[in-house]
Amino acid sequence: MAFYNWDKIEWETVETGIKRKIITGENLMLVLYEIDSGKGLKEHKHPHEQFVYVFKGRAEFTVDGEKAIVGPGDVVHVPPNVPHGGKVISDEPLLELDVFYPIRRDFLKKGK
DSSP states (O other): OOOOOGGGSOOEEEETTEEEEEEEOSSOEEEEEEEOTTOEEEEEOOSSEEEEEEEESOEEEEETTEEEEEOTTOEEEEOTTOOEEEEEOSSSOEEEEEEEESOOGGGSOTTO
16 A cells, blocks of 8 residues: 555554554554653663654653653654653643654554
8 A cells, every 4th residue: 555644544542541543564664643641651672763753742752861852843763772761741642653663563453
Protein backbone atom coordinates (compact mmCIF):
# COMPACT_ATOMS: atom_id res chain seq x y z
CA MET A 1 0.00 0.00 0.00
CA ALA A 2 1.34 3.41 -0.93
CA PHE A 3 -1.20 5.85 0.56
CA TYR A 4 -2.51 6.16 4.10
CA ASN A 5 -4.80 8.47 6.07
CA TRP A 6 -4.38 8.73 9.85
CA ASP A 7 -8.11 9.46 10.23
CA LYS A 8 -8.93 6.01 8.83
CA ILE A 9 -6.66 4.15 11.26
CA GLU A 10 -8.16 3.15 14.61
CA TRP A 11 -6.54 4.17 17.88
CA GLU A 12 -5.04 1.32 19.92
CA THR A 13 -4.95 1.77 23.70
CA VAL A 14 -1.46 1.09 25.07
CA GLU A 15 -2.53 1.82 28.65
CA THR A 16 -4.91 4.27 30.30
CA GLY A 17 -4.12 7.72 28.92
CA ILE A 18 -1.83 6.50 26.12
CA LYS A 19 -3.04 5.51 22.66
CA ARG A 20 -1.38 5.04 19.29
CA LYS A 21 -1.90 4.46 15.57
CA ILE A 22 0.68 2.56 13.52
CA ILE A 23 1.77 2.53 9.87
CA THR A 24 4.53 0.18 8.76
CA GLY A 25 6.58 -0.11 5.61
CA GLU A 26 9.24 -2.67 4.84
CA ASN A 27 11.89 -1.11 7.10
CA LEU A 28 10.33 1.95 8.78
CA MET A 29 7.49 2.35 11.24
CA LEU A 30 5.43 5.46 12.01
CA VAL A 31 3.63 5.60 15.33
CA LEU A 32 1.24 8.45 16.11
CA TYR A 33 0.82 8.80 19.88
CA GLU A 34 -1.68 10.77 21.93
CA ILE A 35 -0.63 10.88 25.58
CA ASP A 36 -2.71 12.52 28.31
CA SER A 37 -1.39 15.13 30.73
CA GLY A 38 0.70 13.58 33.51
CA LYS A 39 1.21 10.33 31.59
CA GLY A 40 4.35 9.10 29.91
CA LEU A 41 6.73 6.24 29.34
CA LYS A 42 9.20 5.12 31.98
CA GLU A 43 12.84 5.06 31.02
CA HIS A 44 13.52 2.15 28.67
CA LYS A 45 15.73 1.24 25.72
CA HIS A 46 15.45 -0.81 22.54
CA PRO A 47 17.66 -1.68 19.56
CA HIS A 48 15.67 0.60 17.24
CA GLU A 49 16.70 4.09 16.18
CA GLN A 50 13.88 6.55 16.91
CA PHE A 51 12.89 10.11 16.07
CA VAL A 52 10.07 11.87 17.92
CA TYR A 53 8.30 14.89 16.37
CA VAL A 54 5.97 16.87 18.66
CA PHE A 55 2.80 18.35 17.10
CA LYS A 56 1.09 19.66 20.26
CA GLY A 57 1.51 19.67 24.01
CA ARG A 58 4.69 19.76 26.08
CA ALA A 59 6.72 17.00 27.68
CA GLU A 60 9.91 16.49 29.61
CA PHE A 61 12.06 13.97 27.75
CA THR A 62 15.21 12.31 28.99
CA VAL A 63 17.68 10.77 26.54
CA ASP A 64 20.80 9.12 27.95
CA GLY A 65 20.51 11.22 31.12
CA GLU A 66 20.03 14.54 29.28
CA LYS A 67 16.70 16.26 30.04
CA ALA A 68 14.81 18.75 27.89
CA ILE A 69 11.34 20.27 27.73
CA VAL A 70 9.93 19.78 24.21
CA GLY A 71 6.90 21.23 22.49
CA PRO A 72 5.39 21.78 19.05
CA GLY A 73 7.99 21.66 16.30
CA ASP A 74 10.65 19.96 18.43
CA VAL A 75 12.35 16.73 17.38
CA VAL A 76 14.03 14.23 19.70
CA HIS A 77 16.58 11.72 18.38
CA VAL A 78 17.05 8.45 20.26
CA PRO A 79 19.95 6.29 19.03
CA PRO A 80 19.68 2.50 19.34
CA ASN A 81 20.07 1.02 22.85
CA VAL A 82 20.07 4.41 24.60
CA PRO A 83 17.92 4.83 27.75
CA HIS A 84 15.07 7.32 27.26
CA GLY A 85 11.63 8.22 28.59
CA GLY A 86 9.28 11.13 29.05
CA LYS A 87 6.24 12.60 30.75
CA VAL A 88 3.59 15.04 29.49
CA ILE A 89 3.73 18.28 31.48
CA SER A 90 1.15 20.37 29.60
CA ASP A 91 -2.54 20.50 30.53
CA GLU A 92 -3.41 19.30 27.02
CA PRO A 93 -2.50 15.88 25.63
CA LEU A 94 0.79 15.42 23.78
CA LEU A 95 0.48 14.51 20.10
CA GLU A 96 3.71 13.10 18.70
CA LEU A 97 4.87 11.12 15.72
CA ASP A 98 7.57 8.52 16.31
CA VAL A 99 9.64 7.06 13.48
CA PHE A 100 11.41 3.74 14.11
CA TYR A 101 14.06 1.85 12.19
CA PRO A 102 13.83 -1.06 11.96
CA ILE A 103 10.16 -1.85 12.55
CA ARG A 104 9.13 -2.44 16.17
CA ARG A 105 7.79 -5.98 15.68
CA ASP A 106 6.78 -5.98 19.36
CA PHE A 107 4.21 -3.26 18.50
CA LEU A 108 2.49 -5.35 15.82
CA LYS A 109 -0.65 -7.27 16.68
CA LYS A 110 -0.31 -11.04 16.60
CA GLY A 111 -1.10 -12.44 13.19
CA LYS A 112 0.27 -9.43 11.29
